[in-house]
Amino acid sequence: MQKQETLTKNQKIILDLIEKSDQPLKAYSILFDVKKKGINAPLQVYRALNKLVKIGKIHKIESRNAFIACKNSKCQIAKATVFSICESCEDVTEIHDHKLSEHLRDFKDNKGMKYNKYNLEFFGLCKKCI
Amino acid sequence: MQKQETLTKNQKIILDLIEKSDQPLKAYSILFDVKKKGINAPLQVYRALNKLVKIGKIHKIESRNAFIACKNSKCQIAKATVFSICESCEDVTEIHDHKLSEHLRDFKDNKGMKYNKYNLEFFGLCKKCI
DNA sequence: TAACACTGTGTAATAATATAACATATTTAA
């Protein structure tokens, strides 16, 4: 069981917006969209985004500087993310593959490093774009 | 056998610099360092970086917006990269793990997507920082 | 209750990362 986070007003507004989109949103496009709700400055957006990432409600697509909601409602996994990204249409999908997750979770390098997180991004062409 | 790329002057200058560092360098720190060699503008740096990434001589650490040389001299693998990143000292190491590479290379999602590239970043604490 | 830590807010300014647009030069290939 995990502590149920209570979101603040700004965090809710921004999470709502991201959850309504099935594709990643960029910080300044979020800013544009939430101006009508009284969020005026980049920092207000980034603060909310950082918090939402931290608690696993959204993930950052590092190669795209964009943020996508985690569809896995029970997801506490801010720490183990896998995405597929179409380089043509930029469609992004989060991948939940048990075997792959296991493999990555159990991965040990030869340097004695202790991992607590990973992010994997696959690139290619989606069905539509092939 | 692969076509041996001939690098231009700017590309060589920037590759040299990155190869001399065992840690990732950021574009504007590269710019600062190569100003004495007559490279004056961000775009000159980014153009060289993009080319070097494309031919696999360097890799971009997406989560850090930084560039590291590929130590694997035979590396044609701009397309399959794995890194370990220490979140305390920011030490970055490229990982070459045959079994892991195989697993990732062979990964198929359930959406019929055709992958041609992936990037995996592990985060944690290195030996020194534990 | 007051003192404190902690987290969040709002605002302005600025830093850091990256690309567009244009004119020109060099290299490669037909």
Added chain:
DNA sequence: TTAAATATGTTATATTATTACACAGTGTTA
């Protein structure tokens, strides 16, 4: 030897993200 492709140099600008400061709310804890 012309055309296509790639690279250069420069200026300006777009995009992404943080610093710094003043203050407000919430929950200890003493």
